[in-house]
Amino acid sequence: MIDLLFYVFAAITLISALLMVVSPNAVNGAICMIISFISTAALFVLLEAYFLAVIQVLVYAGAVMVLFLFIIMLMDVDKDTSRLIKDKLTLAASIAGFSLIVILMCAAFASGEHLPETALLPVLENPTGEGIGIPYTTSAKSFGYSLFTKYMLPFQVTGFLLLAAMIGVIVVSKKHVENS
Amino acid sequence: MTVGLNAFILLAGLLFAIGLLGVILRKNTLVIYMSLELMLNAVNLALVAFSRYNGTMDGNLFVFFIITVAAAEVALGLAIIVALFRLRQTVMVDELTSLSR
Numbered sequence: 001m002i003d004l005l006f007y008v009f010a011a012i013t014l015i016s017a018l019l020m021v022v023s024p025n026a027v028n029g030a031i032c033m034i035i036s037f038i039s040t041a042a043l044f045v046l047l048e049a050y051f052l053a054v055i056q057v058l059v060y061a062g063a064v065m066v067l068f069l070f071i072i073m074l075m076d077v078d079k080d081t082s083r084l085i086k087d088k089l090t091l092a093a094s095i096a097g098f099s100l101i102v103i104l105m106c107a108a109f110a111s112g113e114h115l116p117e118t119a120l121l122p123v124l125e126n127p128t129g130e131g132i133g134i135p136y137t138t139s140a141k142s143f144g145y146s147l148f149t150k151y152m153l154p155f156q157v158t159g160f161l162l163l164a165a166m167i168g169v170i171v172v173s174k175k176h177v178e179n180s
Numbered sequence: 181m182t183v184g185l186n187a188f189i190l191l192a193g194l195l196f197a198i199g200l201l202g203v204i205l206r207k208n209t210l211v212i213y214m215s216l217e218l219m220l221n222a223v224n225l226a227l228v229a230f231s232r233y234n235g236t237m238d239g240n241l242f243v244f245f246i247i248t249v250a251a252a253e254v255a256l257g258l259a260i261i262v263a264l265f266r267l268r269q270t271v272m273v274d275e276l277t278s279l280s281r
Contacts, residue, residue, distance in 0.1 A: 105193035
């Protein structure tokens with residue numbers, strides 16, 4: 001049953017991502033992108049990363065894609081849909097590169113002989129915090145525990161990065177005023 | 181669930197390939213940017229799968245940081261695209277070649 005769910009959500013993710021790439025209308029592409037992100041969140045649920053699934057839906061499918069849709073509708077860039085792709089040579093080259101990567105991925109991972117098939121480990125309900133590595137848990141408490149112990153410095157750096165991004169966005173999107 | 185790690189890595193690789201196809205094929209800057217987000221998403225999926233099958237929390241924390249940085253990056257990139265559109269009235273990459281002349 002859960003295996004069937006994996007295949008269904010994997011198919012939805014791949015098909016909607018492909019529709020996003022080939023869709024001539026950018027708004028339709030953004031909607032396909034939202035579907036792809038939500039089914040990726042469903043795959044996170046299948047991997048028992050519930051907190052990340054919620055974050056994925058809130059941040060990616062919510063905030064990021066709404067920002068994209070807002071900018072697409074603000075710009076109205078779909079006036080001429082005649083010249084979507086660059087030229088014939090670019091089309092042939094990109095399709096050749098895409099098929100090369102697909103063949104490589106299928107040869108490496110579809111047969112299942114190269115990587116050992118590891119079994120799913122049991123999941124703890126609560127983090128213990130003992131030992132060096134933090135074991136895989138389903139609770140959001142372990143995120144807070146890891147963020148404030150092992151990943152304290154990256155957490156602070158990410159905060160400064162968000163501050164810098166905010167100031168940068170304000171500076172870049174401000175209307176340029178001529179100095180008199 | 182009896183689906184192994186290989187299936188998740190294959191799915192993440194195919195998603196990454198689709199994102200790469202979008203980046204090198206399309207001309208609209210916004211669609212190129214969405215394809216970049218798709219590639220980041222594929223890496224997130226691979227990291228969560230490795231974390232789950234390895235039994236440690238570190239991959240999940242990486243994905244947490246990647247989502248944070250991606251949100252900041254999208255805000256900044258879209259601001260740059262809006263400034264470019266205000267200056268040149270287009271977002272098609274084949275018309276934004278003023279540096280090569």
